[in-house]
């Protein structure tokens with residue numbers, strides 16, 4: 001029902017919460033007033049859900065994650081509460097543009113990549129399915145850095161998203177927990193007692209996570225670090241102002257930024273502190289809730305399913321044992337069993353350098369009791385499994401992947417291929433010891449945000465054809481299959497995509513001053529910058545294409561716009577060089593009058609969730625070109641396919657399952673398999689051989705090394721080219737020719753609308769399985785043993 005007075009509610013918030021009036025209000029003021037008005041609509045439901053969970057004595061899911069890449073929350077809330085029409089009408093009545101108001105909200109900078117976005121999709125699906133759950137993480141004051149380019153180079157600046165009034169969170173002043181670091185372990189009355197040297201407080205901030213149609217809402221509880229004691233008046237009065245502020249500044253350091261540079265010892269220490277900080281606070285909180293609701297400790301696994309998102313919260317194993325054994329007197333063996341009954345661990349990468357290891361020295365210095373408990377857990381595990389030895393510590397380091405595995409009752413991979421490889425490689429020995437422990441849960445994405453909300457044109461078309469049930473049951477997209485043979489449907493499908501592309505082209509012109517032809521093929525690679533993701537394979541193919549077009553400017557070229565976006569970790573020099581090269585190539589290619597009708601290149605700064613929501617609905621082609629065996633799953637691949645952008649990709653991660661579902665003729669496959677890459681890597685001189693065999697690749701590399709794209713600094717990319725022609729661990733050169741050929745197959749298909757649109761539409765109709773609702777149901781059945789609650 002349309003509430004005619006919704007605009008009055010907004011205005012009331014504007015006046016009484018913000019203290020301004022309509023004549024003087026800025027767009028920001030209006031956005032905040034609208035957010036408060038929408039928030040009013042969800043708080044009752046949120047409190048009711050939390051009450052219902054308590055009353056039912058339900059098992060809760062606790063999702064511990066360093067990242068929650070939630071993006072903007074206003075539009076999510078409007079869509080899930082089904083307030084679209086009401087908000088639109090109210091804003092029009094107030095003379096405001098709904099798009100402008102919604103886009104004024106800054107993205108919450110609480111994550112970096114797929115792992116963090118997956119956590120956000122899971123929170124949305126948990127709420128939409130009515131599963132009682134709490135997400136736990138860190139309330140980063142500055143989050144991940146903001147990216148810009150200066151002469152093509154990445155520059156990092158602190159993100160200041162929290163300097164504005166953050167309307168969605170509630171600070172829980174009564175939930176402040178004390179945590180310790182350092183110190184020593186002493187024995188008192190035969191018991192180990194940890195006397196920490198340094199203490200900080202973890203302050204809780206809650207954000208409601210509302211599900212589809214507002215039937216259920218959960219909580220995202222984020223911790224900020226605060227000093228134990230307030231302001232030091234004594235020191236201040238003695239004139240020592242800096243010292244008076246020091247304790248506070250030090251404590252706050254912990255929740256200042258996401259992924260502080262950990263190439264230094266201090267950086268490593270801070271990172272471990274962050275991990276312990278949020279994990280320990282969350283476990284205390286979970287135990288308090290359990291104890292408040294009155295249960296016997298041994299029953300904890302019946303009430304709490306605690307999911308460790310990657311190894312970042314892996315210290316949860318020893319910490320939970322410490323809380324149960326040291327602090328509550330449970331015998332050690334039983335404490336280990338109880339903790340294991342609660343804990344499960346998701347592995348998101350097989351790359352050895354990304355599986356965390358902490359030096360024993362650092363661990364002993366920062367968490368001395370945990371180091372002892374890790375040794376006890378290790379010994380107990382070895383005793384239970386005689387003859388097989390997997391050490392939790394090796395070469396003076398604690399291996400967090402192994403620790404998480406040993407302390408979890410289930411360990412999951414994130415795609416079928418990744419889970420198989422996990423069993424064969426990083427956890428082969430542990431898998432032999434515990435053959436039932438590893439399970440697969442292929443990732444998914446929430447259809448509410450990634451189709452319904454991000455792509456209203458396509459959503460309307462789908463709803464017109466099959467009704468709205470697909471939004472909470474994405475498998476229903478299968479019922480589009482008969483429409484795929486209907487020319488009128490395919491026409492409407494193409495019209496929706498063209499309109500999305502026209503919108504994107506208009507925004508690119510306005511926001512970035514770049515003009516592109518909306519009829520061109522929009523080829524998009526957006527993700528963290530990493531050698532294994534091979535953005536450099538894409539840019540080398542771009543260079544080769546540019547050279548071919550120059551050699552034959554009147555050829556039948558299919559116009560393309562190559563769009564890149566993504567951040568490089570501040571300490572990752574090679575990734576930054578890839579960004580620089582792409583920007584340099586863009587400068588030269590876009591200015592070339594001979595070719596720029598056919599080819600444009602752009603690297604959009606500061607990739608985030610909102611930019612993804614803009615780009616994905618307008619994409620024609622999805623670039624998923626990682627070296628096979630290296631991308632655990634990918635989730636962008638699912639979003640593109642769902643929005644009708646076929647994939648050009650390798651047999652890696654969830655690409656394999658996407659291809660199985662959309663059909664091989666609707667997927668542009670290229671490159672070596674994971675097995676083949678192992679063999680190829682062993683061949684001496686594999687890169688040089690590949691370069692010698694393909695003059696396009698040789699020519700592209702030569703152009704880069706000769707400074708064609710860096711005329712004022714000709715040697716800029718010597719190191720880059722040296723890496724590829726020499727070591728080339730990620731096999732860019734060896735996969736180049738296959739990639740080039742696949743791109744030409746893309747050109748041919750795109751040039752024929754009778755081929756392209758059915759292919760694009762089949763991608764939408766056949767990827768309903770990649771809903772995160774399906775993934776969450778899998779976790780519930782195979783890992784958590786949790787069930788949804790009927791809120792009524």
Ligand code: H53
Nearest residue numbers: 113114115348349414632633634635
């Ligand atoms: O996690 C995604 C996967 C993706 C993988 C990503 C990821 C991070 O974003 C960060 C750390 C990490 O170990 C893995 O790269 O393949 O889709 C969610 O599972």
